[in-house]
Amino acid sequence: MSDPVVVIENLSFRYPGADADVLRNVNLTIERGDFVAVVGGNGAAKTTLCKTINGLIPHYWAGEFAGSVTVDGVDTYTSSVADLSKKVGYVYQDFQNQLVRPTVRDDVAFGPINFGRASHARDTDAALEALGIAGLANRYIWQLSGGQAHLTALAGALALRPDVIIVDEPVAELDPARAEEIYERLAELNRAHGVTVITIEHHAEFVARYARSVVLMAEGSPVWHLPIEEALARTDELEQHGIPAPQAVQAVRALGVDAAPRTPAAAAALLRDRVSFDRRDRAHAASEPAPEPGRVVAEVSRVTHGYKSVGGGITRVLDTLDTTLRSGERIALVGGNGAGKSTLLKLLAGIIVAREGDVTIDGRSTRSVSAREMATTAAYLAQHPQLMFLKGTVRDDVALFPRSRRQPDAETIIERVLERVGLVSLAQRDGRTLSGGQQRRATLAIGLAMRPKLLLLDEPTSSLDTRSRDDVTTMLADLADTIECTVVATHDMQLVAEWASRVLVLEDGRVLADLPPRALFADASLLARVRLRPPQIAALGRELGMDPVPLSVAEFVSATSRLEQEVA
Template identity: 60%
Template structure:
């Protein structure tokens, strides 16, 4: 037990109603006041359930079998209420859209301070919006927001209460990389300057290493250990076993013979010094010309977007432009990463390609079909769209039934075998009879991928498929996308995951202000600071490290970095296989 625990759990166990075993098992955990704690572990390890004991949702909302004692800010959560704890513990949920209840952003952020009777509610609201750079969204309706903008609004509504504890479940899951970094910087500011205890549930090891003060590793409903961050990141092998491979800079430096784990790119660059050969490597020289891909026959074209304009009508009947004169051709074999800041139009473009929406102007042709001429349900024979919010794809009583829905209804030959094979690919066979809505966030992502794979489309569209996934699951998604090249003509992934961009994509479409600002290869994207800044993008850690030690062009993965820095090291160090493809 720490000297001043703000959270103290003693022998806490919890079982959800109807479950056959405990989700939390005899948990003993103390978190010191003013700590910045990262809770880590694989999908389904009970990280979220553990954190819901901090604000009383377990056991007051989820009224299962609870035993033991949980004290938060000196209050016994069992004899308290969720309402009482809510003024002390701010919580941004993984399914954050469900906590947005007011019509506009300003209304949402001011809702709790007004209800608690704070006279300075307007000041608190303005302060929270300014901290997260969303003042320009103040009068925007919640339903008009992108996923990332809605996430920021949920966090701002928590900050406006100035709580003693802030718990954020997957704080960067749907944010563009630049804003994700800023979120952590803001949380660090709240922690260090205002003494607020911060707890994040996180899969991104680079944020854990850089910002956390301590780390709790959870497995099968119980903390394995709670350690200072440096001790935690030094346990690279054990973290990797639980789906949290070491950050790229740690894997690179340790492969080069440095046992101490650097926690930032600057520290790693100082440790390594300049690269022995900083000249341009002709084997990886980027092509400076955009990859417009105008060559090829019409038969190679999977989809074409021509001079498309699309707007949403606001409550005031004004048109808000999202897509503005966009042109794009998708060709057979393309592995496209669709990137850009929150609100840049990525999700809208995917929905236009899927026929879920039709453009106000221009045309969208998919597999030779004008999307205006056919319903979205009939277009699903040709294109599969995996929603940003996984719960929207669960229609049946079990994951197996959801995966089987399309191939069974379309009478695809051998569909039962197809379903079982697909479930096995995404490692969900053991959970196939569970309702998809009852799964963890990462498990839900894998289930939606299975639904899309079972449709065997010509064009596969994925909206943030790796958000909320542990690294092992994310790597499994990338590997599955690799395997699909023989059965799916082209894939388009809207993503903020720059590692996915670097390791999977062969083409990057950058959206900015409703149009294509660049159509290039990943290596060139990361060599363009101006383009990265304009699109709110941040390169992978290893790319930043490569630039910091003088490599040009910058490397895309750890193995490439090590090979160029010290060629003989590539084949001898096991860390290079973590998260590599």
């Protein structure tokens, strides 16, 4: 029997000053107790749609609103955001901005206390317990890891006992283990407490594992809303909208199996009887010669660094860290939230100077060269691209460095860079108005215009749809003729597998391991220690006993074809 909790009818919405509707004649019904993943490319209006469910549109973001949205029978247009917050909990993509009180307990209790609920203490304890963070109740907000802060924001929404929880990009800035933890907690809320969960998601593997139904958005309207099995079966249609199927699905279908497994283990079960993987296939590994070491671009020598705490002491982030970066290397920095990845990037850029030890870039110590001067050699691109836009147009942002240095070929550099990243047609747009993928390309253009030897990127694929993520990966690979060495701090293990030539695994402020991607994903104990999760295709290879593990679906299929012939 149907029991709808969210009903959207003939909904259209246009932001003030916009030339066209962002939402266009949306009709959608979400059943009580469902776990819904809203998917689609950057700019498909997924977040805008969800903000109509909790009343932020039209009560906070005003505009031209037509149609109706009801939640548990309450019309969001005639209700208030405050009243709707009792029915709809919302965790934003930038969830840190939701944490407004000094301690975890204070923050989670904020909503129930504000509404004058006599049950506020009980509701707070229940929310903390449900999300497994009761032990953090007295911890200060600034002491939390990214995953803990995300769970705290979720607990604050849950404490109001809503019928619906909406989480925008649950895993965008989290390491793989903490991302999985967020989804496990959401699944538990859905199963054990009957909470309707809606997530906005770009990661197909999480959609496959946890969602019960999928809404595909394109150009401001749902293309369809289907149960998860039917949604995963529409691989071609999802691909057309920039959402490739999870690697496990791609792999089994490439081998002629018409199925949509939701996990690598399920894919392995389908393939074990089809092909024998008992033989160890080392031929492929032997065909990968170690590259000749290039010249030293940067050297980090016994670097220790930390930040002052509220109590006046120093919270150590890096501890006597040593590493050398060479030309021709594509280096991925990986590790859990708080491992020191972003701090190391800023030290390499000369933005900050180590408390102890030395960082040398192209033969110059960052202690003796200003950050402004070091920018000619090392370019740092921030995790949040909006921070890179200082001017009114993309062209002026790209031009800022070469023009300020009065480079004689500045205009030629600007045009060449804009063409290279495919932004000529958007050069007159304000960078802050671009889509997520366009913003990443624009920040790359800003970095390229500086013509550095060392390019440093912090989470370049965070919050991107798969098509935009692949564009960034391709551009990074194409920069080998322009940039001597590229270093990327990332939680994106597929980026590590497909792009990196070397991986530095950070733990407790030190380099725990320095190895190629294939060796990383074959080392189960190392992955478990630093709470990393391999890409689905590597996990599938391990399930089937493949040695070496594959790093892409193409590698997997190629190795499988060879083995099938040998078995035959």
